[in-house]
Amino acid sequence: xxxxxxxxxxxxxxxxxxxxxxxxxxxxxxxxxxxxxxxxxxxxxxxxxxxxxxxxxxxxxxxxxxxxxxxxxxxxxxxxxxxxxxxxxxxxxxxxxxxxxxxxxxxxxxxxxxxxxxxxxxxxxxxxxxxxxxxxxxxxxxxxxxxxxxxxxxxxxxxxxxxxxxxxxxxxxxxxxxxxxxxxxxxxxxxxxxxxxxxxxxxxxxxxxxxxxxxxxxxxxxxxxxxxxxxxxxxxxxxxxxxxxxx
Amino acid sequence: xxxxxxxxxxxxxxxxxxxxxxxxxxxxxxxxxxxxxxxxxxxxxxxxxxxxxxxxxxxxxxxxxxxxxxxxxxxxxxxxxxxxxxxxxxxxxxxxxxxxxxxxxxxxxxxxxxxxxxxxxxxxxxxxxxxxxxxxxxxxxxxxxxxxxxxxxxxxxxxxxxxxxxxxxxxxxxxxxxxxxxxxxxxxxxxxxxxxxxxxxxxxxxxxxxxxxxxxxxxxxxxxxxxxxxxxxxxxxxxxxxxxxxxxx
Numbered sequence: 001x002x003x004x005x006x007x008x009x010x011x012x013x014x015x016x017x018x019x020x021x022x023x024x025x026x027x028x029x030x031x032x033x034x035x036x037x038x039x040x041x042x043x044x045x046x047x048x049x050x051x052x053x054x055x056x057x058x059x060x061x062x063x064x065x066x067x068x069x070x071x072x073x074x075x076x077x078x079x080x081x082x083x084x085x086x087x088x089x090x091x092x093x094x095x096x097x098x099x100x101x102x103x104x105x106x107x108x109x110x111x112x113x114x115x116x117x118x119x120x121x122x123x124x125x126x127x128x129x130x131x132x133x134x135x136x137x138x139x140x141x142x143x144x145x146x147x148x149x150x151x152x153x154x155x156x157x158x159x160x161x162x163x164x165x166x167x168x169x170x171x172x173x174x175x176x177x178x179x180x181x182x183x184x185x186x187x188x189x190x191x192x193x194x195x196x197x198x199x200x201x202x203x204x205x206x207x208x209x210x211x212x213x214x215x216x217x218x219x220x221x222x223x224x225x226x227x228x229x230x231x232x233x234x235x236x237x238x239x240x241x242x243x244x245x246x247x
Numbered sequence: 248x249x250x251x252x253x254x255x256x257x258x259x260x261x262x263x264x265x266x267x268x269x270x271x272x273x274x275x276x277x278x279x280x281x282x283x284x285x286x287x288x289x290x291x292x293x294x295x296x297x298x299x300x301x302x303x304x305x306x307x308x309x310x311x312x313x314x315x316x317x318x319x320x321x322x323x324x325x326x327x328x329x330x331x332x333x334x335x336x337x338x339x340x341x342x343x344x345x346x347x348x349x350x351x352x353x354x355x356x357x358x359x360x361x362x363x364x365x366x367x368x369x370x371x372x373x374x375x376x377x378x379x380x381x382x383x384x385x386x387x388x389x390x391x392x393x394x395x396x397x398x399x400x401x402x403x404x405x406x407x408x409x410x411x412x413x414x415x416x417x418x419x420x421x422x423x424x425x426x427x428x429x430x431x432x433x434x435x436x437x438x439x440x441x442x443x444x445x446x447x448x449x450x451x452x453x454x455x456x457x458x459x460x461x462x463x464x465x466x467x468x469x470x471x472x473x474x475x476x477x478x479x480x481x482x483x484x485x486x487x488x489x490x491x492x493x494x495x496x
Binding site: 139141142144145146147148149150151155159160163164167240241242243 | 304306328329332333336337339341343344345346347356357360361362388389390391392393402405406409
């Protein structure tokens with residue numbers, strides 16, 4: 001470890017490239033903390049957004065019209081506004097109003113909590129539409145064959161509609177989740193100490209904007225790359241010969 | 248509920264009316280099928296043949312009239328649909344297999360999931376059925392890897408796995424190329440010869456003549472004429488029947 005720190009010390013002193021995170025313990029720890037925050041914020045946002053998408057598409061298919069209307073309003077609200085505006089709106093407008101109305105001191109949720117909720121709702125709106133496209137791609141006749149064999153509606157959903165719709169939705173869902181992981185950087189705006197926020201703090205101290213920008217770039221390249229590697233393997237495992245692309 | 252005895256018609260359809268919106272598809276159709284009988288329904292497109300057999304296992308509902316299958320009133324809202332569907336299998340024009348499941352799984356799924364039978368016992372039966380439709384060796388293939396004729400035979404095996412008393416065939420060879428039509432027809436012929444009650448909607452006149460005990464000719468939502476195949480084909484009485492047969496034979 002000492003040799004790595006020595007090298008970056010030398011690089012900063014002699015060549016003027018100041019990667020302080022590799023030799024300054026404080027900056028290094030801070031930056032690792034930022035990456036770790038990005039990782040768990042992304043992880044929980046991905047799970048929650050898929051859950052919101054599933055609930056959204058389920059309510060959307062309800063025979064009770066107000067529920068379908070509600071899902072339409074939700075999708076419209078979160079799809080038609082920028083995520084940064086949504087974060088500000090919930091953190092600076094919704095939270096103070098609600099917490100004073102409910103008599104809660106110090107806000108309803110932490111900044112991390114709002115980022116998690118709002119970004120999940122944001123990507124969940126897209127997931128709702130993505131899952132809908134998947135469900136609509138399952139031929140009615142295939143479900144009818146199951147119905148004719150005596151399957152209940154729930155059994156049809158579990159054994160026929162869901163597995164097929166999930167495969168159809170998968171590529172679009174993956175793209176949306178990649179977008180979500182990248183959008184966690186907007187949590188910076190409400191002071192969630194994720195990668196970009198921490199990088200900003202470091203370059204404000206060290207004046208090494210160029211170096212930190214490169215580091216942030218690489219961090220996201222690697223994080224999203226790992227996520228995509230995982231999703232690609234999963235998609236391959238789901239692949240069925242003769243269904244969709246066969247090879 | 249009145250219990251059904253095998254001496255009565257296994258399927259009894261009387262004065263059935265069915266409309267899609269303002270379009271009347273069935274305008275008072277009546278027919279009886281006895282146990283073990285093979286019945287073919289022929290007629291021009293849009294005459295209501297497919298609608299009629301889909302009504303028999305409750306995939307389509309009817310506006311008025313009555314359909315009784317083994318004593319069960321199909322249109323009764325209190326009907327136990329599983330009891331009906333366990334006994335009435337239907338094979339479709341487009342096969343409608345589950346594309347994400349292997350041949351073996353396609354055949355096994357319904358008994359395991361719907362009837363909650365033991366997997367090991369079902370698997371034995373499924374393998375025997377796959378052999379019966381002459382698809383040994385294809386157990387682990389996916390539907391997308393099979394030809395149309397092979398897929399249709401899997402669809403037949405999938406129905407038979409439920410051990411139905413009645414099989415409905417809805418234009419099952421219409422989506423197949425001419426060479427594979429025969430492999431499906433011979434499977435159906437085996438079933439008919441084993442005494443399975445079959446109703447076929449078909450355009451295969453030669454096949455209908457060969458296997459059917461009774462032929463029904465439908466046009467514009469009514470049964471125009473019916474009779475045993477030798478009488479029906481040799482001496483059609485109604486001008487519409489004669490016109491239709493003149494075109495297709």
